[in-house]
Amino acid sequence: MSALKGACIIAQSGGPTSVINASAYGCIKTALENENITAVYGSLNGIKGVLNDNLIDMSKEDPAELALMKYTPSSILGSCRYKLKDASVDDTDYKCILETFKKYGVRYFFYNGGNDSMDTCNKISKYMLEHDYDCRVMGIPKTIDNDLAGTDHCPGYPSAAKYIATSMMEIYHDARVYDIGTITVVEIMGRNAGWLTAAAALATEKGCGPDLIYCPENAFEVDAFVERVKGIYEKEGKCIIAVSEGIRDGKGKYISEYGNDLSNAKDGFGHAQLGGLAAYLAGVLKAKTDAKVRGIELSLLQRCAAHCASQTDIEESFNAGRIAVEKAVEGMTDRMVGYLRSSDENGNYVCEYGVFDLTGVANTEKKIPADWFNETKDGLNEKYIAYALPLIQGETQMVKEDGLPRFTRLKKIKPTV
Amino acid sequence: MSALKGACIIAQSGGPTSVINASAYGCIKTALENENITAVYGSLNGIKGVLNDNLIDMSKEDPAELALMKYTPSSILGSCRYKLKDASVDDTDYKCILETFKKYGVRYFFYNGGNDSMDTCNKISKYMLEHDYDCRVMGIPKTIDNDLAGTDHCPGYPSAAKYIATSMMEIYHDARVYDIGTITVVEIMGRNAGWLTAAAALATEKGCGPDLIYCPENAFEVDAFVERVKGIYEKEGKCIIAVSEGIRDGKGKYISEYGNDLSNAKDGFGHAQLGGLAAYLAGVLKAKTDAKVRGIELSLLQRCAAHCASQTDIEESFNAGRIAVEKAVEGMTDRMVGYLRSSDENGNYVCEYGVFDLTGVANTEKKIPADWFNETKDGLNEKYIAYALPLIQGETQMVKEDGLPRFTRLKKIKPTV
Numbered sequence: 147m148s149a150l151k152g153a154c155i156i157a158q159s160g161g162p163t164s165v166i167n168a169s170a171y172g173c174i175k176t177a178l179e180n181e182n183i184t185a186v187y188g189s190l191n192g193i194k195g196v197l198n199d200n201l202i203d204m205s206k207e208d209p210a211e212l213a214l215m216k217y218t219p220s221s222i223l224g225s226c227r228y229k230l231k232d233a234s235v236d237d238t239d240y241k242c243i244l245e246t247f248k249k250y251g252v253r254y255f256f257y258n259g260g261n262d263s264m265d266t267c268n269k270i271s272k273y274m275l276e277h278d279y280d281c282r283v284m285g286i287p288k289t290i291d292n293d294l295a296g297t298d299h300c301p302g303y304p305s306a307a308k309y310i311a312t313s314m315m316e317i318y319h320d321a322r323v324y325d326i327g328t329i330t331v332v333e334i335m336g337r338n339a340g341w342l343t344a345a346a347a348l349a350t351e352k353g354c355g356p357d358l359i360y361c362p363e364n365a366f367e368v369d370a371f372v373e374r375v376k377g378i379y380e381k382e383g384k385c386i387i388a389v390s391e392g393i394r395d396g397k398g399k400y401i402s403e404y405g406n407d408l409s410n411a412k413d414g415f416g417h418a419q420l421g422g423l424a425a426y427l428a429g430v431l432k433a434k435t436d437a438k439v440r441g442i443e444l445s446l447l448q449r450c451a452a453h454c455a456s457q458t459d460i461e462e463s464f465n466a467g468r469i470a471v472e473k474a475v476e477g478m479t480d481r482m483v484g485y486l487r488s489s490d491e492n493g494n495y496v497c498e499y500g501v502f503d504l505t506g507v508a509n510t511e512k513k514i515p516a517d518w519f520n521e522t523k524d525g526l527n528e529k530y531i532a533y534a535l536p537l538i539q540g541e542t543q544m545v546k547e548d549g550l551p552r553f554t555r556l557k558k559i560k561p562t563v
Numbered sequence: 564m565s566a567l568k569g570a571c572i573i574a575q576s577g578g579p580t581s582v583i584n585a586s587a588y589g590c591i592k593t594a595l596e597n598e599n600i601t602a603v604y605g606s607l608n609g610i611k612g613v614l615n616d617n618l619i620d621m622s623k624e625d626p627a628e629l630a631l632m633k634y635t636p637s638s639i640l641g642s643c644r645y646k647l648k649d650a651s652v653d654d655t656d657y658k659c660i661l662e663t664f665k666k667y668g669v670r671y672f673f674y675n676g677g678n679d680s681m682d683t684c685n686k687i688s689k690y691m692l693e694h695d696y697d698c699r700v701m702g703i704p705k706t707i708d709n710d711l712a713g714t715d716h717c718p719g720y721p722s723a724a725k726y727i728a729t730s731m732m733e734i735y736h737d738a739r740v741y742d743i744g745t746i747t748v749v750e751i752m753g754r755n756a757g758w759l760t761a762a763a764a765l766a767t768e769k770g771c772g773p774d775l776i777y778c779p780e781n782a783f784e785v786d787a788f789v790e791r792v793k794g795i796y797e798k799e800g801k802c803i804i805a806v807s808e809g810i811r812d813g814k815g816k817y818i819s820e821y822g823n824d825l826s827n828a829k830d831g832f833g834h835a836q837l838g839g840l841a842a843y844l845a846g847v848l849k850a851k852t853d854a855k856v857r858g859i860e861l862s863l864l865q866r867c868a869a870h871c872a873s874q875t876d877i878e879e880s881f882n883a884g885r886i887a888v889e890k891a892v893e894g895m896t897d898r899m900v901g902y903l904r905s906s907d908e909n910g911n912y913v914c915e916y917g918v919f920d921l922t923g924v925a926n927t928e929k930k931i932p933a934d935w936f937n938e939t940k941d942g943l944n945e946k947y948i949a950y951a952l953p954l955i956q957g958e959t960q961m962v963k964e965d966g967l968p969r970f971t972r973l974k975k976i977k978p979t980v
Contacts (some may be wrong), residue, residue, distance in 0.1 A: 446734065
């Protein structure tokens with residue numbers, strides 16, 4: 147394909163990660179420097195910014211502030227959870243998107259988000275193709291959940307994993323300090339895939355992590371769990387457990403639903419809102435043992451603790467954004483950038499970049515392979531460790547000011563079109 | 564006083580901090596190098612190790628592993644919450660302590676802990692004096708609560724403050740990412756003094772912190788709070804609130820007690836176990852607004868997140884341990900080492916080291932001065948910022964291995980006495 151000249155829009159969507167802005171920066175910086183891209187717009191609050199004509203002109207930002215995006219957590223352009231209807235059912239949104247694209251001369255659209263965002267990319271790409279509007283659409287993945295199909299791992303996961311493993315090592319030291327018996331239950335994010343919870347195994351590998359790790363990939367039975375904890379507690383006087391918020395019993399019912407008066411709130415995509423599992427399991431263990439039992443939720447710091455980000459993740463995420471622009475300018479469309487695991491001549495981890503069909507990526511969820519768990523399904527084995535360890539290497543080069551993070555401050559100036 | 568030759572014991576007590584081991588290392592290293600100190604013993608699980616003859620020989624440890632103590636959170640010698648009875652009521656424990664001291668030729672006792680530990684120091688010191696046993700007793704403070712009298716600030720507080728301020732800045736970015744209205748309530752530790760919660764003001768000072776900060780120093784009225792939050796939420800579409808777990812109403816009742824079926828568990832010192840406040844306030848706000856409301860507990864990572872420790876705190880804590888040994892060898896006893904704030908010729912913060920009477924320190928709690936709060940008592944003013952900012956400077960020099968903290972591993976070998 148030949149060079150396509152025009153403006154580009156970058157938008158961010160879904161839940162925050164520590165490095166989603168590193169990807170956006172890789173995209174913005176590369177686009178600003180590319181001669182085929184005539185203007186670089188940021189869409190505020192994901193696709194909603196396109197729908198509401200709420201764009202900002204990235205060329206008006208101070209380059210030094212843009213550079214700080216690499217180390218600033220959460221979506222600096224704002225996010226949304228907005229699911230486009232199928233165009234065959236209701237094409238109102240698509241008409242509106244096309245109108246905005248035409249108004250600003252947009253020929254490149256980059257969407258930086260998770261599964262749902264890749265679905266949005268795919269729908270927009272197909273609509274533009276059907277309406278003979280030449281626009282190249284590329285997905286730049288992000289999700290701490292690490293559940294996107296195709297790519298070896300997802301931008302954002304390594305930093306969340308590093309934070310979880312580090313925090314578990316620190317909690318281990320804290321939880322074992324007294325000579326009285328203690329049981330600690332740590333609840334970790336992850337609705338359907340256990341990748342985040344599995345990261346606790348990196349702490350165990352270092353000799354200071356949880357005794358037991360439970361992921362949603364395996365059915366969780368409360369009675370068997372209590373017996374397993376009691377066995378360790380009676381022998382060691384202590385037990386630390388990492389559980390994924392999404393663990394379910396054999397019937398597929400969330401364990402958290404058993405003990406919690408869950409508000410039946412659903413998020414914009416119809417997912418149940420989970421939580422309170424650690425407190426529930428702590429209550430069960432309190433009733434069944436004489437231990438001091440503590441339930442801890444790592445909560446949203448898992449996804450935004452940029453101060454503990456993996457520099458490997460930051461650099462890879464930046465490159466994912468850069469490559470999305472490069473591939474689009476080369477002529478590619480309707481693809482998601484992803485990672486391919488490779489190694490150098492010494493067998494050391496190397497990340498290569500590839501592209502994946504959006505159709506295959508959207509709305510599928512990659513789980514932990516069954517043979518990465520131990521036999522009793524309450525821990526991860528060396529296959530997971532070998533997978534995860536290279537990803538968490540390197541400390542963030544975050545700029546500090548007065549001993550605190552210096553996060554980016556954008557002016558967010560509207561384009562004069 | 565003349566040189567006193569003999570062995571020393573170092574023990575740690577109370578809740579963990581990120582830097583309590585930095586103090587212990589300062590004490591152990593200095594003692595190992597001092598010619599008047601003939602042996603250096605660690606007492607496992609605080610004073611209980613002395614009572615149960617459960618000591619370890621610090622000279623048997625690898626010096627490189629000892630050096631890693633500086634960056635290892637929580638009490639590496641183990642902790643306890645054990646309150647000595649008054650000797651006049653029951654002197655059993657004191658007799659036992661004296662017996663252990665005699666058995667090992669102990670002439671120096673260093674206790675590294677909070678208010679309760681300073682009380683223990685004071686009692687032991689008095690007993691030894693009354694029984695003509697020449698033993699120098701020094702307290703090495705630690706408490707994230709920052710509530711010890713006399714000292715300008717407490718070892719451990721700056722690191723907790725740095726973690727809280729950093730996390731609040733990250734939560735701010737996370738909580739403001741969607742364009743739908745959100746209210747976020749973050750619960751921070753602190754039973755009677757608001758020092759930890761106040762640290763959230765450092766994030767506000769940097770432009771990304773909570774809108775409202777509530778400390779136990781000021782009475783908290785739920786109705787007024789709801790109105791204040793609603794006012795901000797209606798104007799901004801967002802509101803972030805930091806609350807101390809220990810906030811109470813005008814009648815002195817903990818706010819957390821209103822909404823929680825608090826287990827009536829008390830810790831070893833008769834303090835009520837608090838918690839669940841964020842969830843309670845989130846529930847109240849959900850009922851009174853149309854916002855998406857989230858309650859977050861920073862939980863015990865506040866006190867053990869060594870990966871985000873203040874290097875200033877680490878160095879000062881190390882020096883506190885060092886100076887305890889030096890002063891004791893010089894002849895001092897029955898004192899706590901503490902900090903005096905000073906400044907250099909350019910007006911920059913300098914920490915000087917002093918000693919304080921244990922009697923004045925034990926069982927008193929230093930609160931935030933009333934004039935460090937804003938007029939509406941829902942924020943801190945520039946006096947707090949000027950106080951706290953120098954303390955959180957400098958990034959930890961923690962050793963990493965495979966992208967994770969390399970914490971110390973002690974052999975804990977019993978002495979051959």
